[in-house]
Amino acid sequence: MPQFFSNKRLILLLVGVIFLVALISFTLRDRDHASLPEQIIKDVVGFGQSIFSKPTQYITGVFDNVDSLLNTYEENKRLKSRLEEFAKLQADVNDLASENTRLREIVDKKDDLRDYEPIQATVIARNPDQWEEKVILDRGTVHGVKKNMAVITAQGLIGKIKLTTPLTSTVELLSTQDPNYRVSAMVAGQNEVFGLIEGYDEKRKELILKRIDSNIKIEKGQKIMSSGLGGIFPKGLLIGEITEVTTDDFGLTKLAYVKPAAEFALLDHVMIAKRSMVTIDGTDGEDSTTKEEDES
Numbered sequence: 001m002p003q004f005f006s007n008k009r010l011i012l013l014l015v016g017v018i019f020l021v022a023l024i025s026f027t028l029r030d031r032d033h034a035s036l037p038e039q040i041i042k043d044v045v046g047f048g049q050s051i052f053s054k055p056t057q058y059i060t061g062v063f064d065n066v067d068s069l070l071n072t073y074e075e076n077k078r079l080k081s082r083l084e085e086f087a088k089l090q091a092d093v094n095d096l097a098s099e100n101t102r103l104r105e106i107v108d109k110k111d112d113l114r115d116y117e118p119i120q121a122t123v124i125a126r127n128p129d130q131w132e133e134k135v136i137l138d139r140g141t142v143h144g145v146k147k148n149m150a151v152i153t154a155q156g157l158i159g160k161i162k163l164t165t166p167l168t169s170t171v172e173l174l175s176t177q178d179p180n181y182r183v184s185a186m187v188a189g190q191n192e193v194f195g196l197i198e199g200y201d202e203k204r205k206e207l208i209l210k211r212i213d214s215n216i217k218i219e220k221g222q223k224i225m226s227s228g229l230g231g232i233f234p235k236g237l238l239i240g241e242i243t244e245v246t247t248d249d250f251g252l253t254k255l256a257y258v259k260p261a262a263e264f265a266l267l268d269h270v271m272i273a274k275r276s277m278v279t280i281d282g283t284d285g286e287d288s289t290t291k292e293e294d295e296s
C-alpha cells in the first residue's frame with residue numbers, strides 16, 4: 001500500500017511537469033491575443049510594477065531636479081562671468097569708438113568707407129526659376145533705396161540692389177550666374193590682400209575669388225570681406241571664408257573658392273546698406289552712380 005501511494009505521487013509529479021512544459025510551450029508561441037490566465041497575470045504584475053515604479057520615478061525625479069539645479073547654478077556662474085567679460089568688451093568698444101571719433105575730428109575726416117545707414121527690409125517674393133539669383137524686397141525708392149546699394153543679413157553680404165520701384169526693390173545675389181557681376185574684396189589679415197569676387201561655382205555652392213597676385217600667400221580658413229574700393233559696397237562686410245586656394249587657368253594669378261557666410265537659399269529679413277561717401281568733387285555721393293568697373 002505505501003508503495004502504491006509513492007507511485008501515485010510520482011505519477012502526479014510527472015503529469016504536473018508535463019502540464020507545466022505544455023503550458024510554457026503554449027505561452028511562448030507567437031499569438032495576436034493573450035489567453036485569460038496570461039491577461040490576469042500580466043495585469044497583476046503590471047499593477048505591482050506601477051505601484052513600485054511610481055515611488056521610484058518620484059525619487060529619481062527628485063535627484064534629477066537637484067542635479068539640474070546644481071547644473072543651473074554652475075551655468076549661471078559661467079554666464080555671469082561671460083557677461084562681465086562682455087561688459088568689459090563693450091566698454092572697450094565704446095572707448096575705441098569715442099577715440100576714433102576724436103581722431104577723425106583732429107584730421108577733419110568726415111567720411112569712411114565703412115560708413116552706411118541700414119534700411120530694414122523683408123523678402124516678399126522669389127522667382128523659382130531664379131531662386132539662386134534674385135529676391136524682391138518690400139522697400140523701394142520712397143524708403144531711400146537706390147540701385148547698387150549693398151544688401152546684407154546678420155551673417156554677411158548677400159548681393160546688391162539691381163532694380164527699384166517706389167515700393168519694392170530687386171536684389172541680385174552673389175550667387176548669380178551673371179559673368180559681369182564683380183565685387184571688390186579683400187582677404188582679412190595682418191596685410192590686406194585684394195581681389196575680385198567673379199563668378200559662382202554652382203556645384204560647390206561657393207564664390208570664386210580671382211586676380212590675386214601669385215606671390216601673395218593666402219590660406220584656407222581666412223575671411224573674405226568687401227574692400228570698399230569699388231565705390232558701391234561699404235568696407236568690411238563679411239563675404240565668406242576660403243575653402244581652397246589654387247591658380248587660374250594660365251597659372252599667373254591665384255584663385256580661391258569662398259564659402260559664403262550668408263545662406264542664399266534661406267532669406268527672410270535683410271538690411272540694405274545706404275552708403276554715404278565723398279566723390280572727387282567733394283560732395284555727398286550717396287545719390288551718385290559712379291563708375292562701376294569693379295562691382296557692375
